[in-house]
Amino acid sequence: MPFETTTQVRFSHIDAAGIVFYPRYFEMLNSAVEDWCAQALGQDFRTLHLHRGIGVPTVKLDVEFVSPSELGDMLTITLSPREIGRSSCQLHVVFSGDERVRLRANVVLVCMDLHTRRATPWPEEIRARIQEGIAYAI
Known part of the structure; x- marks a missing residue:
């Protein structure tokens, strides 16, 4: 099942043009991955990092910026797992x-x-929870 979380565009996210400065989207994306791990996968970052010694770094990122976001906008971030490998997702x-x-x-x-x-x-x-998300998307 796709995972959804929301965030509000804050003053710290925008640039002099009044729109989200593109690297801030990456920070929002990382927060969404953190929420996905905690809520959909059942493992918050504290448990993963400090107790299990596991991280989930981004190793590839292909982005298309479609439309600008402005101060105060409420954004829905939807994450849909597509594939899982031995150690990648x-x-x-x-x-x-x-x-x-x-x-x-x-x-x-x-x-x-x-x-x-x-x-x-x-x-x-x-792995089982990620695979559930993939099966839902098919």
Whole structure:
């Protein structure tokens, strides 16, 4: 099932033109991934990082900026898992607001052992939840 979360465009997100400065979208995207891990995958970043020694860094990011966002806009961020590998996961992400798509992205995350700094297989319970999301999208 696609995962949705929301965020509001804040003053700290905008530039002198009054629209979201593009790197701020990446910060919002990372927050959405953090919410997805906690709410959809059942593992918050505190547990993953501090207790399990696992990180989920972005290793590939393909983004299309479709329409600008302005101060005060409420954005819905939808994450849809598309593929899962041994240690990677591909997500399709859409930012939208006021019935307009603002941004589309394809993201590849990797499950990483924080001690060795190398890719590691997804824990089975996390893999199962990601696969549920993929099955829903088909």
